[in-house]
Amino acid sequence: MNGKFVTFEGPDGAGKTSVMNKVIVPIKQEIGNRLLVTREPGGNKISEEIRHVILNRDNTEMDYRTEALLYAAARRQHLIETILPALDAGKLVLCDRYVDSSVAYQGAGRGIGMDQVARMNEFATEALLPAKTIYFDIPVEIGLNRISKHRDSSKIDRLDVETTAFHKRVHAGYMEIRKNNPDRFVTIDATQSFSQVVADTLDTIHQIAAEYFKES
Numbered sequence: 001m002n003g004k005f006v007t008f009e010g011p012d013g014a015g016k017t018s019v020m021n022k023v024i025v026p027i028k029q030e031i032g033n034r035l036l037v038t039r040e041p042g043g044n045k046i047s048e049e050i051r052h053v054i055l056n057r058d059n060t061e062m063d064y065r066t067e068a069l070l071y072a073a074a075r076r077q078h079l080i081e082t083i084l085p086a087l088d089a090g091k092l093v094l095c096d097r098y099v100d101s102s103v104a105y106q107g108a109g110r111g112i113g114m115d116q117v118a119r120m121n122e123f124a125t126e127a128l129l130p131a132k133t134i135y136f137d138i139p140v141e142i143g144l145n146r147i148s149k150h151r152d153s154s155k156i157d158r159l160d161v162e163t164t165a166f167h168k169r170v171h172a173g174y175m176e177i178r179k180n181n182p183d184r185f186v187t188i189d190a191t192q193s194f195s196q197v198v199a200d201t202l203d204t205i206h207q208i209a210a211e212y213f214k215e216s
């Protein structure tokens, strides 16, 4: 495995997806097809189908452990079919969410337990973790406010409509994961202007994956 695996994490509305869409434009110009951009849940046909089931707002009866298992199943397929082949081919893989999301949302948010969810994901991923995780730091209320203000209502999913208390437990979960992984986590202040967050993220990627940019 010669590539580099980098994930984006943070609470809903932190701006991860918008920032990802922006930073990949210059990065693609710099390193071309040595870049793979993907997301969870999703990233390939089977995992996107599982995403549809998980995030469908009509699926109100979904049990929390079913939800955790579906995220892990989508992740397994994504890892085997999409991420590992790209890493084996030496690519820089930028992934919007990964295991930390399950530990924060299902482990802390749903109250299943962060250790249990981490262990279940160790089975799904054979313990493969990213080299670095860029964490988009934002107070829960600001993130939720961004979503309710700007997001097209058809795109508001089953997790977005959870209570503020749920999202606060998720945030606390992320704080614990970050505290336990100081070498893996790099934090970006996501309350800044969009252009500043994009600039900080681009700088961070240049630093943590410097080997890709030297050669280009």
Ligand SMILES: Nc1ncnc2c1ncn2[C@@H]1O[C@H](COP(=O)(O)OP(=O)(O)OP(=O)(O)O)[C@@H](O)[C@H]1O
Residues within 6 Å of the ligand: 010, 011, 012, 013, 014, 015, 016, 017, 018, 019, 146, 147, 150, 151, 160, 190, 191, 192, 193, 194, 195, 197
């Ligand atoms: N720095 C920023 N300042 C103000 N608004 C922002 C900023 N970054 C993103 N936004 C807006 O906030 C909203 C949420 O952004 P986005 O969907 O990228 O967040 P996200 O972290 O991917 O959320 P989710 O995990 O829920 O998908 C969007 O409408 C986006 O335009």
Ligand SMILES: Cc1cn([C@H]2C[C@H](O)[C@@H](COP(=O)(O)O)O2)c(=O)[nH]c1=O
Residues within 6 Å of the ligand: 012, 039, 040, 041, 071, 097, 098, 099, 101, 102, 103, 105, 106, 157, 159, 160
């Ligand atoms: C991977 C993963 C995601 N979630 C949650 C987080 C978000 O609310 C949605 C995904 O939607 P996004 O707009 O693409 O961020 O799902 C989760 O609860 N557990 C996970 O493992």
